[in-house]
Amino acid sequence: MAGKPVRPVNAIDQTRRMLSLVTYLRERPGARIEDVARAFGITEDELVSDLDVLPMCGTSFRGGDLLDIDTDGERIWWHNPAALGADAAEPLRLAADEATALLVAARAVATLPGLRESDRQALLRATAKVETAAGEAAGASSRLSVTFESEGGVFADVDRAISERRRLWIRYYSPARDEVTEREIDPIRLVSVGHTYVEAWCRRSEARRTFRLDRVAEIKILDEPSAPPEVELRDLSEALVQPAAEDPEVVVEVGPGGRWVAEYYPHDSADELPDGGLRITLRTPDPASLRRLALRLGRDGRIVAPRELADSARRAAHEALAAYDGVDAEDTAGGGQTERPGPAAGGRAVHDGPDGRYDRQEQGL
Amino acid sequence: MAIAKAERLMNLALCLLGTRRPLSKRELRDSIEAYVEASGPGRGAGGSDDSFNRMFERDKDDLRELGLVIETVESLDGEIGYLARRDSNRLPPITLDAEEAAALGLAAKVWQQARLAGAASGALQKLRAAGLLEDVDPFEAHGALEPRIPVHEAAFEPLMLACRDRRPVAFDYRKANAARPETRHVEPWALECWRGHWYLAGFDRDRGAERVFRLSRITGKVRSRGAAFTAPVPDVVTVRETVASWAGEIADRTARIRLRSGAGYPLRAKAGAVRELGDGWDELEIPYGHGLDAWLVEFGPDVVVLEPAELRADVVDRLRAVAKG
Numbered sequence: 001m002a003g004k005p006v007r008p009v010n011a012i013d014q015t016r017r018m019l020s021l022v023t024y025l026r027e028r029p030g031a032r033i034e035d036v037a038r039a040f041g042i043t044e045d046e047l048v049s050d051l052d053v054l055p056m057c058g059t060s061f062r063g064g065d066l067l068d069i070d071t072d073g074e075r076i077w078w079h080n081p082a083a084l085g086a087d088a089a090e091p092l093r094l095a096a097d098e099a100t101a102l103l104v105a106a107r108a109v110a111t112l113p114g115l116r117e118s119d120r121q122a123l124l125r126a127t128a129k130v131e132t133a134a135g136e137a138a139g140a141s142s143r144l145s146v147t148f149e150s151e152g153g154v155f156a157d158v159d160r161a162i163s164e165r166r167r168l169w170i171r172y173y174s175p176a177r178d179e180v181t182e183r184e185i186d187p188i189r190l191v192s193v194g195h196t197y198v199e200a201w202c203r204r205s206e207a208r209r210t211f212r213l214d215r216v217a218e219i220k221i222l223d224e225p226s227a228p229p230e231v232e233l234r235d236l237s238e239a240l241v242q243p244a245a246e247d248p249e250v251v252v253e254v255g256p257g258g259r260w261v262a263e264y265y266p267h268d269s270a271d272e273l274p275d276g277g278l279r280i281t282l283r284t285p286d287p288a289s290l291r292r293l294a295l296r297l298g299r300d301g302r303i304v305a306p307r308e309l310a311d312s313a314r315r316a317a318h319e320a321l322a323a324y325d326g327v328d329a330e331d332t333a334g335g336g337q338t339e340r341p342g343p344a345a346g347g348r349a350v351h352d353g354p355d356g357r358y359d360r361q362e363q364g365l
Numbered sequence: 366m367a368i369a370k371a372e373r374l375m376n377l378a379l380c381l382l383g384t385r386r387p388l389s390k391r392e393l394r395d396s397i398e399a400y401v402e403a404s405g406p407g408r409g410a411g412g413s414d415d416s417f418n419r420m421f422e423r424d425k426d427d428l429r430e431l432g433l434v435i436e437t438v439e440s441l442d443g444e445i446g447y448l449a450r451r452d453s454n455r456l457p458p459i460t461l462d463a464e465e466a467a468a469l470g471l472a473a474k475v476w477q478q479a480r481l482a483g484a485a486s487g488a489l490q491k492l493r494a495a496g497l498l499e500d501v502d503p504f505e506a507h508g509a510l511e512p513r514i515p516v517h518e519a520a521f522e523p524l525m526l527a528c529r530d531r532r533p534v535a536f537d538y539r540k541a542n543a544a545r546p547e548t549r550h551v552e553p554w555a556l557e558c559w560r561g562h563w564y565l566a567g568f569d570r571d572r573g574a575e576r577v578f579r580l581s582r583i584t585g586k587v588r589s590r591g592a593a594f595t596a597p598v599p600d601v602v603t604v605r606e607t608v609a610s611w612a613g614e615i616a617d618r619t620a621r622i623r624l625r626s627g628a629g630y631p632l633r634a635k636a637g638a639v640r641e642l643g644d645g646w647d648e649l650e651i652p653y654g655h656g657l658d659a660w661l662v663e664f665g666p667d668v669v670v671l672e673p674a675e676l677r678a679d680v681v682d683r684l685r686a687v688a689k690g
Contacts, residue, residue, distance in 0.1 A: 011370035013483040016431040016490070018375050023494035040490050041473075056368075057375045059383040060396040088383040091456040091495035095432025096529060097481065098488035105475035105485065106468065108558075109512050122464035123472070130469070130488075133459040137432070143528040146514050146558040147605065162509040173630045178664065180630045192512040194561025217630060257542040263562075263581050276544025292663040298683035302690065310690065316665035317687035323669045324681055 017042070018050050018057070019092060022067070026089045030075045051076065058083055099134035100141040103127055108146035112192060114155025150196035151213045157221055158198045158213070162187045167226045168200070171218040172211055176289030180217050185209070186226035189233070201228035247283035250290055250309065254278050254301030261293070261301065277301070291316060373399035377424050378433060382454065387438040387446025390421060431487065456495050466498040471510070478516035480525075515561050518580035523587035524565055528553045531598070533570070533590040536583045546584045551576070552594045557604035566604045568596040575599075577607045616652030621671040624649050628667040658683060 017040065024039070025031060037047045051071050058066035068079040081089075094102075109115070110123040131138045161168050168187055173180050185200035188208075195212050202209040208231055249268075254261050256276040267282035284290060287309045294303045294313030303310040376397045380388060394400040394417060404417045425435055425447070434453040438446045461469070469492070473485040492498055520536065527534045534553055537546040550570040557564050562579060569576040609615055623646045624632055633639060636649040648671070651657075658679035661668050670677040 010479070010483060011374060012427055012431055013487060014371040015374040015378065015427075016483075016487040018371070019378060019431075020487075020490040020494035022379075027496070039493055041486055053369065053372050053375065056372050056398075057379055059380050084379065085383060088379065088451075090451065090454075092454055092491055093432055093434075093456045094488055094491060095430065095484065097430070097484040098432060098491070100529070101476055101481040101485035102469060102472050102488050104481075105512075105514065106472035108514065109468075109472060109475065112512065115510075118464070119468065122462075122468040126461060126465035126468045126472075129459055129461060129465065133457050135457070140529040143555045144525065144557075145555070145604075148512060149560060159510070175631075178628055178630070178667070187509075189509040189511055192510075193515050194559070215631075217634070256539075256544045259539070260541075276539075291665070295665055295684075295687055296659050296663045297687075298659070298662065299686035313687055314690050317684045319666040320662075320668070321681065321684050321688060323666065324677070 014050065014053075016095075018054060021050060022054070022084065023089050023091050025069065025076060025078050026081050026084070029081075030077060032075055033071060033073070036076065059088075094130070094134040094137055096134075096137040096140045099130060099137045100144060102130055103134075103138060103141040104144045104146060106130075108148055109192075112148045112155065112196070113150045113152030114159065116156075116159065148192040148196060149194060149214065150192065151216065154213045154216045154219050155190065155196060157219050158187050158190055161221050161226065162189070164221075165226045167203075167222040167224040169220045169222055170211070170216050173215040173217055175215070175292065176286060178292075184222065185211070186228040188228050188231070199233075201231070244283070244285065247285045248287050248306065249281060249283050250287050250306065251304040252280045252282070252293070252297075252301055253304050254280065254297060255299070258297050258301035261297070265293075279304075288312065368399040368402060373397065373420075374424055374427055378428055378449070381428070381433070381435055381447060381449040382451075384448050387436075387440070387448045389444050389446050390418075393421070393447070456491060459492070459495070459497065461492070461497050470498070471512070475512050475514050476516075477513055478521065480522055481516075514558060516563065518563050518583070520565075520580045520583040520587050521556070521563055523589070524553055524556060524580070527587070527589065528556060528565075531594055533592060533594065535588045535590055537585045538578055539582050539584055541582075549576075549578070550590070551578070552596055552598075554598050555602040555604065556580075557602075557608075559605050559608055564604045564608055566602045566607075568594070570595070577604055579608075611655060616654030616657075618653040618673070619650050620653040620657060620673065620676050622649050622651060622661065623647070623669040623671060624664075625667040629664050632661075632664070632668070662687070 021036075021040070024036070028036075033044055033047060037044045040047065048071070051069060054067050054069045056066065065080075065083045067083055070077055070079075106123050106127045110120050110127070158168065160166075168185050169182070170185060171180050171182050183205075184203040185198075186203065187198050187200045189199050191197045191199060191210075195214065197210045197212050199208065199210050201207075252258075252261060253273065254277050259278055262270040262278055262280055265280070265282050267280050269279075269281045271279045273279055287306055290303070290309060291313050294309065295316060303313060376399065377393065380393060380396055388396075394404060400417055400421070403420055404413050428449075429435060432454075433449050435447055435449050436453070438448065440446055469489065473489050476482040476485055489498065524534065526532075532553075533550065535548060535550050538549045539546040551565070552568040552570065553565055554567045555565075557566070562581065565578045565580060567576065567578075568574070606615075619637065622632070623642070626641075626645050626647055632649060632651055633647075636651050638650045640648045642648055653673070653676060658676055661670060661676075661680050662683045668680075670680045
């Protein structure tokens with residue numbers, strides 16, 4: 001199911017869960033497997049594997065005080081709850097990592113511009129209560145913070161359209177073609193991964209599309225009902241867009257100053273070059289859309305293949321230079337200073353510009 | 366077959382939680398089957414005490430990691446005993462209404478990092494065991510909103526722990542334009558995620574000043590350094606302002622450009638003033654910060670920089686590099 005927490009088999013997580021299970025089951029003789037699994041956010045298989053371990057646990061394997069917990073496959077029975085003193089089964093305080101995980105996430109979500117005020121208030125109240133309950137353990141949460149970006153007005157309209165099941169009209173900017181187009185969409189969900197996106201059924205292309213909110217130039221909630229077809233929600237945790245195997249291949253060679261390309265573009269391979277640069281192979285359904293990248297890279301990199309893409313970037317550069325009076329494309333002697341000294345800790349490329357990882361959003365998935 | 370670690374940890378936890386007096390290491394070893402097994406037949410002769418001791422120390426650390434407060438008590442005759450007192454391990458009273466419970470359910474699903482996702486689930490399970498969250502299903506989807514905190518950087522977890530425990534670290538770091546990474550010695554203060562990328566702020570020991578690092582530029586392993594912090598940790602660490610200035614978000618000047626009609630929507634959205642020239646071109650005034658030259662070049666022949674001269678020269682220089690191929 002999309003949206004389930006990532007949960008690898010891990011002795012610490014399982015121990016933590018079993019300690020809570022013991023507390024929970026003690027109060028609920030005959031609890032149903034199905035209900036307990038749901039209450040703990042785990043699969044029934046995971047619960048059954050916990051129930052296999054618990055009978056091996058107790059305060060001493062010699063004293064015969066192992067937990068006598070078993071199941072008939074439907075319900076869970078604990079035959080000797082007295083094996084643990086009442087106070088040994090009390091709910092446990094939150095660990096530093098637990099408090100951090102909840103608090104940092106709750107604070108981050110509360111910063112989302114456009115979030116409903118009632119949701120924001122609930123998040124803030126819950127945060128305050130968890131802080132109090134966690135006590136000192138909450139302190140470490142101040143060392144992590146996360147900001148989600150969103151366009152508040154657009155977010156609020158999309159959120160409202162989803163809850164009222166209404167269609168949206170948008171004007172949307174596509175960086176790949178540098179154009180703004182109008183379309184009607186039936187919104188499905190809002191996804192925040194750094195930036196915020198709306199996943200929707202696009203009525204113009206009759207396909208699922210993902211739109212980044214800060215590229216929505218204009219938005220209106222229409223009176224027509226929204227009727228997106230049933231689509232399987234994918235897990236969007238890795239990348240919103242994954243290239244398809246049949247997409248044409250593009251090869252880019254970058255110097256040290258162009259290594260950011262590997263961070264922003266999903267790629268098949270990135271091989272180290274002797275000068276500290278990279279040879280990056282990636283795929284895209286529309287190589288022409290990478291002309292922007294070729295232009296942006298300047299002396300920090302070049303397109304190796306396909307040839308037409310490299311040529312088109314070269315032509316664009318020539319054409320652009322022609323507009324500058326007295327500037328000769330071939331004259332490199334008088335070149336201006338581009339090597340601006342970087343900030344001390346070294347950084348760039350976080351600009352919206354090279355954020356090409358998501359440039360294919362509007363092209364569908 | 367060796368006894369599973371989760372079973373061993375669970376037994377140690379139950380022993381420590383269930384006792385009212387400190388239990389000695391020997392008592393614990395005799396009560397927990399996995400320890401008896403690990404100690405082997407030579408037990409008592411000292412033969413495999415080492416492996417038991419190492420296992421026991423690791424297990425205690427693991428239980429502390431999941432929140433157990435384990436006290437160490439020395440008895441009158443000098444023997445060390447261990448126990449997890451109820452008062453220090455009990456969840457304090459807390460009540461949550463349905464909206465608050467749903468909010469925590471949403472928050473718990475946000476992490477895309479195994480350790481914190483596990484911790485968030487564990488926290489909800491503890492609250493669930495305490496009888497909270499009864500009326501809602503916090504593990505179910507919360508409406509149509511799905512916030513996700515991506516963590517792709519391998520350096521994240523060791524740095525998170527180092528920030529938490531205030532431990533200095535060393536790592537190899539490749540600056541934006543550097544051909545080779547360089548080893549940096551850092552007292553890590555805080556991690557911040559902005560636009561899906563993680564940054565570390567801390568005190569750079571070699572440079573004797575605060576620095577911000579982008580985690581994706583850390584190469585190789587993050588190594589722990591034993592000693593304590595030498596520089597004071599500021600109350601407020603502002604990573605985002607630093608990163609925003611790299612990103613050109615902080616513009617202190619204005620540039621004037623010509624933009625082809627209909628092109629460059631994002632430039633128009635940022636523009637302070639737009640004037641139609643009537644010849645198929647518009648004139649715009651836009652904020653001029655770090656990185657603007659690279660961005661303008663992306664628009665190719667649809668943008669002409671008018672001023673300042675410095676920006677014009679930078680853009681021409683970049684265009685020449687591309688024109689040369």
